[in-house]
Amino acid sequence: xxxxxxxxxxxxxxxxxxxxxxxxxxxxxxxxxxxxxxxxxxxxxxxxxxxxxxxxxxxxxxxxxxxxxxxxxxxxxxxxxxxxxxxxxxxxxxxxxxxxxxxxxxxxxxxxxxxxxxxxxxxxxxxxxxxxxxxxxxxxxxxxxxxxxxxxxxxxxxxxxxxxxxxxxxxxxxxxxxxxxxxxxxxxxxxxxxxxxxxxxxxxxxxxxxxxxxxxxxxxxxxxxxxxxxxxxxxxxxxxxxxxxxxxxxxxxxxxxxxxxxxxxxxxxxxxxxxxxxxxxxxxxxxxxxxxxxxxxxxxxxxxxxxxxxxxxxxxxxxxxxxxxxxxxxxxxxxxxxxxxxxxxxxxxxxxxxxxxxxxxxxxxxxxxxxxxxxxxxxxxxxxxxxxxxxxxxxxxxxxxxxxxxxxxxxxxxxxxxxxxxxxxxxxxxxxxxxxxxxxxxxxxxxxxxxxxxxxxxxxxxxxxxxxxxxxxxxxxxxxxxxxxxxxxxxxxxxxxxxxxxx
Amino acid sequence: xxxxxxxxxxxxxxxxxxxxxxxxxxxxxxxxxxxxxxxxxxxxxxxxxxxxxxxxxxxxxxxxxxxxxxxxxxxxxxxxxxxxxxxxxxxxxxxxxxxxxxxxxxxxxxxxxxxxxxxxxxxxxxxxxxxxxxxxxxxxxxxxxxxxxxxxxxxxxxxxxxxxxxxxxxxxxxxxxxxxxxxxxxxxxxxxxxxxxxxxxxxxxxxxxxxxxxxxxxxxxxxxxxxxxxxxxxxxxxxxxxxxxxxxxxxxxxxxxxxxxxxxxxxxxxxxxxxxxxxxxxxxxxxxxxxxxxxxxxxxxxxxxxxxxxxxxxxxxxxxxxxxxxxxxxxxxxxxxxxxxxxxxxxxxxxxxxxxxxx
Numbered sequence: 004x005x006x007x008x009x010x011x012x013x014x015x016x017x018x019x020x021x022x023x024x025x026x027x028x029x030x031x032x033x034x035x036x037x038x039x040x041x042x043x044x045x046x047x048x049x050x051x052x053x054x055x056x057x058x059x060x061x062x063x064x065x066x067x068x069x070x071x072x073x074x075x076x077x078x079x080x081x082x083x084x085x086x087x088x089x090x091x092x093x094x095x096x097x098x099x100x101x102x103x104x105x106x107x108x109x110x111x112x113x114x115x116x117x118x119x120x121x122x123x124x125x126x127x128x129x130x131x132x133x134x135x136x137x138x139x140x141x142x143x144x145x146x147x148x149x150x151x152x153x154x155x156x157x158x159x160x161x162x163x164x165x166x167x168x169x170x171x172x173x174x175x176x177x178x179x180x181x182x183x184x185x186x187x188x189x190x191x192x193x194x195x196x197x198x199x200x201x202x203x204x205x206x207x208x209x210x211x212x213x214x215x216x217x218x219x220x221x222x223x224x225x226x227x228x229x230x231x232x233x234x235x236x237x238x239x240x241x242x243x244x245x246x247x248x249x250x251x252x253x254x255x256x257x258x259x260x261x262x263x264x265x266x267x268x269x270x271x272x273x274x275x276x277x278x279x280x281x282x283x284x285x286x287x288x289x290x291x292x293x294x295x296x297x298x299x300x301x302x303x304x305x306x307x308x309x310x311x312x313x314x315x316x317x318x319x320x321x322x323x324x325x326x327x328x329x330x331x332x333x334x335x336x337x338x339x340x341x342x343x344x345x346x347x348x349x350x351x352x353x354x355x356x357x358x359x360x361x362x363x364x365x366x367x368x369x370x371x372x373x374x375x376x377x378x379x380x381x382x383x384x385x386x387x388x389x390x391x392x393x394x395x396x397x398x399x400x401x402x403x404x405x406x407x408x409x410x411x412x413x414x415x416x417x418x419x420x421x422x423x424x425x426x427x428x429x430x431x432x433x434x435x436x437x438x439x440x441x442x443x444x445x446x447x448x449x450x451x452x453x454x455x456x457x458x459x460x461x462x463x464x465x466x467x468x469x470x471x472x473x474x475x476x477x478x479x480x481x482x483x484x485x486x487x488x489x490x491x492x493x494x495x496x497x498x499x500x501x502x503x504x505x506x
Numbered sequence: 507x508x509x510x511x512x513x514x515x516x517x518x519x520x521x522x523x524x525x526x527x528x529x530x531x532x533x534x535x536x537x538x539x540x541x542x543x544x545x546x547x548x549x550x551x552x553x554x555x556x557x558x559x560x561x562x563x564x565x566x567x568x569x570x571x572x573x574x575x576x577x578x579x580x581x582x583x584x585x586x587x588x589x590x591x592x593x594x595x596x597x598x599x600x601x602x603x604x605x606x607x608x609x610x611x612x613x614x615x616x617x618x619x620x621x622x623x624x625x626x627x628x629x630x631x632x633x634x635x636x637x638x639x640x641x642x643x644x645x646x647x648x649x650x651x652x653x654x655x656x657x658x659x660x661x662x663x664x665x666x667x668x669x670x671x672x673x674x675x676x677x678x679x680x681x682x683x684x685x686x687x688x689x690x691x692x693x694x695x696x697x698x699x700x701x702x703x704x705x706x707x708x709x710x711x712x713x714x715x716x717x718x719x720x721x722x723x724x725x726x727x728x729x730x731x732x733x734x735x736x737x738x739x740x741x742x743x744x745x746x747x748x749x750x751x752x753x754x755x756x757x758x759x760x761x762x763x764x765x766x767x768x769x770x771x772x773x774x775x776x777x778x779x780x781x782x783x784x785x786x787x788x789x790x791x792x793x794x795x796x797x798x799x800x801x802x803x804x805x806x807x808x809x810x811x812x813x814x815x816x817x818x819x820x821x822x823x824x825x826x827x828x829x830x831x832x833x834x835x836x837x838x839x840x841x842x843x844x845x846x847x848x849x850x851x852x853x854x855x856x857x858x859x860x861x862x863x864x865x
């Protein structure tokens with residue numbers, strides 16, 4: 004039996020109106036890979052922030068190696084041997100790997116010495132990384148390696164990882180897991196936060212499950228199923244989406260030879276993209292973030308104009324039409340970024356319903372808005388998609404991320420589109436709501452709507468898509484039937500094949 | 507230690523209260539300033555805020571109030587549309603001047619014909635003059651991505667130079683014995699923008715301001731264009747996703763605010779001012795910016811804010827004449843109002859928490 008490295012005893016942290024952590028106790032043993040599971044808002048980030056010294060607990064105590072541990076700020080936590088890799092990277096794109104790492108150190112060694120150390124660590128742990136490369140040229144997986152190596156240089160005894168695999172291809176996930184297992188074998192404890200239950204079952208020895216700020220269960224994930232873990236998180240059982248064999252009709256949405264210029268020097272340009280989605284079909288587009296998903300969405304929504312024939316709907320050329328005309332033609336779109344793009348944060352849900360539903364739902368006549376109709380449509384979205392809100396007049400920014408996502412999805416899906424394009428339909432939504440959104444997408448396809456789903460969640464695409472194509476550095480692979488594919492092949496489609504050609 | 511915490515929903519309560527708080531704070535700070543200038547603060551404030559409406563000479567001042575407030579409201583309504591969309595027209599003063607010159611020039615070209623079509627024609631050209639002047643920053647912004655704040659502001663000074671040129675040159679009264687300034691438009695019946703009801707100060711500019719308030723209120727609350735203006739201001743990316751064309755919005759907002767400022771200039775030059783001189787403009791175009799913000803960019807709010815600022819104008823004049831308060835002190839007083847308003851504005855978006863200092 005290994006000894007406890009870090010013990011949390013009754014940690015409580017309250018924010019105005021919500022208790023983020025309510026008497027949370029857990030222990031992490033040296034060399035253990037410990038999973039922290041919970042829905043959005045269950046209190047995972049608050050707990051991790053307390054361990055890392057970013058947030059001070061209201062009550063409760065932590066002990067590290069049996070000694071009281073009260074980090075006042077992250078510097079103290081790092082000195083005590085706690086490293087953290089955040090979900091969102093804090094790297095400067097214009098600087099090199101070594102320069103970025105030096106910026107995060109108290110007393111950085113000379114560049115040459117630091118580069119040597121980086122190479123040494125990267126070789127030891129199987130994380131290939133050239134310290135002289137500019138971060139702007141690195142893939143998301145490589146950027147994450149920068150963050151991990153930055154932590155490893157401090158010789159941590161506990162490494163906290165927040166959703167580390169959301170930006171990685173399956174092959175990169177395998178590399179990461181090999182590294183983490185090696186670290187664990189050397190005695191470094193790992194606190195691993197993720198939504199991906201299969202990963203947790205493959206990697207972790209123990210799991211602590213949080214719900215509503217409280218620890219509801221501690222278990223060995225290897226002895227549980229992904230489903231039982233999900234039910235512990237949600238606190239109830241739910242149905243997974245099921246795909247009936249839909250009748251696939253004539254081509255509805257067709258993209259042919261689409262090219263765009265990158266908006267900024269670190270943006271992605273789309274190169275000769277062609278795809279077709281038929282009535283009643285769901286086409287899934289997978290890919291690691293930053294490979295052209297946002298650009299593809301903008302070209303389809305009309306925010307970026309293209310050649311008229313590059314995008315066609317029912318054979319009609321719509322590539323040069325602005326967003327409202329495209330909606331009128333029957334193409335509805337849901338962007339990934341909810342606050343600020345799909346919805347205006349400070350406006351009410353009613354106003355946000357008008358944002359896109361005006362044209363198709365006839366909410367205004369000759370420009371004059373019928374607020375009565377807008378409110379009726381908003382209430383329909385709220386009711387049909389189980390949006391938890393005090394009412395339709397609440398500002399969009401007051402809703403939790405998952406609830407706003409349900410609202411945005413409902414707003415687009417209830418407009419009876421002919422074709423629907425969604426980027427990340429269930430991002431940040433809890434498991435039960437995600438299943439219900441997926442079910443609704445499948446039902447909509449059953450009604451003959453052509454659906455294009457862009458997602459970084461491959462399990463999601465396996466669940467709902469009929470065909471799959473991979474987006475890599477602005478190029479799209481030919482689409483293949485989902486049933487013919489396994490994880491291995493998808494991984495190759497996402498990473499290898501196109502990447503070499505572009506280099 | 508004081509900490510600010512963002513409100514999830516902007517507070518409607520503070521939204522209504524902050525203009526009142528700003529007025530009170532301005533009175534206190536302004537009173538201190540007047541005291542520092544050696545004047546009795548209470549008497550000064552009474553002279554500015556009370557006497558013009560309720561004092562001995564109120565019969566004169568009350569009419570003046572609408573004459574001052576009319577152009578301020580008309581200009582501020584136009585500016586508020588752009589400000590809501592994040593398009594900053596700071597050059598309304600220049601558009602006001604150009605509107606006056608355009609409209610007056612058209613009228614003077616037809617002098618001394620006597621027909622009732624001349625005044626409406628001048629009104630149209632007044633609007634066109636302001637519109638054209640506002641198109642310069644609009645075109646430069648959309649084609650070359652210049653900053654409309656700088657361009658519109660600097661064009662004020664160009665317009666003022668042009669005004670001097672006109673007052674001393676092309677538009678000078680041929681019968682004026684060489685004095686600068688145009689013929690008196692208020693005294694020529696074809697172009698006179700006289701009081702509609704004697705003694706009230708209501709002229710066509712005041713009527714236009716009232717109509718502008720109503721139309722703007724309807725536009726913002728009930729019309730898709732008003733809605734587009736609002737989303738473009740609060741979430742430009744969401745507006746683009748919705749289908750708002752930002753370039754068209756720049757032309758629309760600058761065009762409307764320019765046209766309304768031009769109208770205000772025309773009504774002024776045919777009425778209260780009466781003629782084009784090199785200094786007929788008295789800064790309404792700049793003061794209207796304060797009016798727009800004091801009114802919370804809300805048409806009804808702007809109506810009240812215009813009346814309040816109009817009051818400080820005439821009250822300020824009275825205080826200058828009565829107790830010798832310097833004109834600059836009145837301007838500083840108006841500036842304080844904007845300052846306090848913006849400061850208190852914080853309370854609508856944030857709440858203040860008193861927290862103990864942490865290590």
